[in-house]
Each structure stands twice: as structure tokens, then as C-alpha cells.
Amino acid sequence: MRAAWARKDAGDVAGARKDAERILAGSPSPEDRERAEDLLRSTATPRALYGYALLGAVILAVLLGLALTRYS
16 A cells, blocks of 8 residues: 555556555455545545536537637
């Protein structure tokens, strides 16, 4: 687990998540399981971010549609 947290602190979040998932796939001690789940929780993408991205895409599509109908 120390190596996974060290990778996260160094900026390699994807590698740290893979390490934590690999540890959870085995039979870790309760302490390692808790630390791996904490690492996965702290590096997860917030669901609200997907909503904002969808809202931005919809606004862009509407503006593009308005521009196409105006200048066609």
C-alpha cells in the first residue's frame, strides 16, 4: 500500500488506482483493505463533473444549431 500512496503523491493517480485494485483483488489484511478503499475513494472522479460536461455539450450543440440556422 505504501507504494500505491507514493505513486499517488508523485502524481501517478492511474497507476496508484491500479495498484489499489490489484491489492483488493487478492486477500489483503483489513488495514490494507481499508487503505486501498480509501485511496480509490479519494481518487474517484466526482459524478457531478459528468453532469457539467453533459451540460456544456448540450449548450454547445444548441449554440451550434442556432448558428447554423441563422447563417444557412
